[in-house]
Amino acid sequence: MATRADVAQRAGVSASTVSYVLNGQRTISDATKVRVMKAIRELNYRPHLAAGLLAGGKGRAIAMLIPGGKKGITSSAVEYINGATRAAADNGYHLILWPNELEKIEEIAALNTSGFIVGVVLMEIKMVDQRVEFFEDAEIPMTLIGRTNTPNSFNFVDRDFDGAAQTAIHYLAQLGHKNIALINNARFKTNSKHSVDYRFRQSVISTAKKAKTPLTHFYYENDANTGELALNEIVSTSPETTAIIALNDLTIIGLINSGTKNGFSFPRDLSVLSLSTSPSQVEMTVPEISTISPPAWEMGAKAIEILLKNIEGGSTSIKQELWAGDLIIRGTTGEARVGKLTFPHLKN
Amino acid sequence: MATRADVAQRAGVSASTVSYVLNGQRTISDATKVRVMKAIRELNYRPHLAAGLLAGGKGRAIAMLIPGGKKGITSSAVEYINGATRAAADNGYHLILWPNELEKIEEIAALNTSGFIVGVVLMEIKMVDQRVEFFEDAEIPMTLIGRTNTPNSFNFVDRDFDGAAQTAIHYLAQLGHKNIALINNARFKTNSKHSVDYRFRQSVISTAKKAKTPLTHFYYENDANTGELALNEIVSTSPETTAIIALNDLTIIGLINSGTKNGFSFPRDLSVLSLSTSPSQVEMTVPEISTISPPAWEMGAKAIEILLKNIEGGSTSIKQELWAGDLIIRGTTGEARVGKLTFPHLKN
DNA sequence: TTGAAAGCGCTAACAA
């Protein structure tokens, strides 16, 4: 592997001149520039990043910790990732995606220590999140997509859960819906404490209460194949339900598809409003689902911008942004049904 | 930031002893070990990765180039990524996902030059792929998921397209299907040349020819909302069709969902067999789609293992593996319909 | 079982 010294020798200049040609921090005569570039090409020279970093150079990468467990990257995560990728690129940085394993978090700190990585973006934040605590202790610049239960001291972008819940309840109220079923993620009851499950549920509950709208809770694993079960339970146990608000993106797809197959018609029989379905998932049902979904792409991009403002601008002020998301009326919401919900004749 | 020298001083040993305590390459007395570890903890010492690499240490990371364009990470890509992530972790490596932008490929080479990245895995290979050529020139260890039109000299895992096509055609023949519609990706005609589009199409064509099964071609953008159009065109222009083979994972979801909504019944009216639907997508329709899909998780894992064998084992032999994928019969395939395909009465 | 010391290839301050 050719080094900077090799290039310098071949071009007949000093080693530092090669550096300055490369980083443009000095005015260099055209003649020299040409000779150096020629030598670089001829030797197929490529700078040694680690050496540069060790000597005080600055890295241009950001690590984004992404879900890496059994489910891996979820389709909602993809949008955040894509937005962040683009924003990083637009700012001359590179986004490195790091499948999330808590044990390996030290390695990320090591990458920061050595300058490879200038900061981190975290997703899928829990109410109490060890990763957040770790990076805070390590003093590594960080922005959260989501927030913990003590968010005061962190940069974050998150959903405006209250705003989304209010839009949802009021929109459904306008359509005459008086009895609403809320589909929650079953992990809310059983599993580790994701911020989004808690906050969203709380926001819907308190908004419904204020609006005096009765709310019935249902809990399902967030899989498409829980959708049929969900619909059956709603019909059986809450036939007065005229609308569903879904926090589970996958369950609701399964609910609509199996319901349609079994002769239900949306929104004639039941209105469905999802608060978390991503744009690509919207196409997974006919009719397409009405949503109030987070502007995930923009939020991912914003997370990067906030992080870079801290790092490059030297700003230490904390930025926190809340995004409600727009109501997009598609095919699954309409006037409230009159009368009880019943099973249609199965059409085979 | 504490350095190794700080630790050494505090522990009352030499700097190199600290290194040996850390990497275990020397027998160290327990007393010394304890003192060093204590100093490390007290100083919150963290090794400087770049310095280690510069001095000849070995990196433990692999870069996986993933789709980073407008569509971003597709749901089929997720499975490959998850398999690769796990295999890397099992071997003590870390997988870094690098959203694919051709311009930035030099940075990956730089990471390799400096020892941080030991090799790369590429996805979504084109028949002629500049990335492959680049990494070959740069002599960076590489495994492809897919293959170019000159694959002889590369490690790869890819689908056994002929095997999958044969299984598909023969299975449908057994069910009495004599007229098959093949849904191709429209980018085959218009866009850059993805290996999978070419090879798969070719395999299905030649297999159908041998089996004397008439094949009608259709081309659609791979989006769910092309599904309704596709079904309409098939009904209108090829009413003798009794089965669809789909190379488009998204189009076929839209086709089944809109068809069901409009009164078609699968497989009574039409059998559907997808050759690329991922396990998570299978749940997006009712009934679930019969598939011959690649074992993406395993292929991703295998790609990593092949790469590491080259790197760690010093083996220079080329490994190439083809996986057909298993036929999984779910709800969309059955006996061939008798008579022409017609539009059902729309049920509203 | 431990220590000393020579680099690895680069950045940037200082000099010319």
Added chain:
DNA sequence: TTGTTAGCGCTTTCAA
């Protein structure tokens, strides 16, 4: 406009 040089923090060889 260009050159000289002192490290950056570590790995590893050689020596004890």
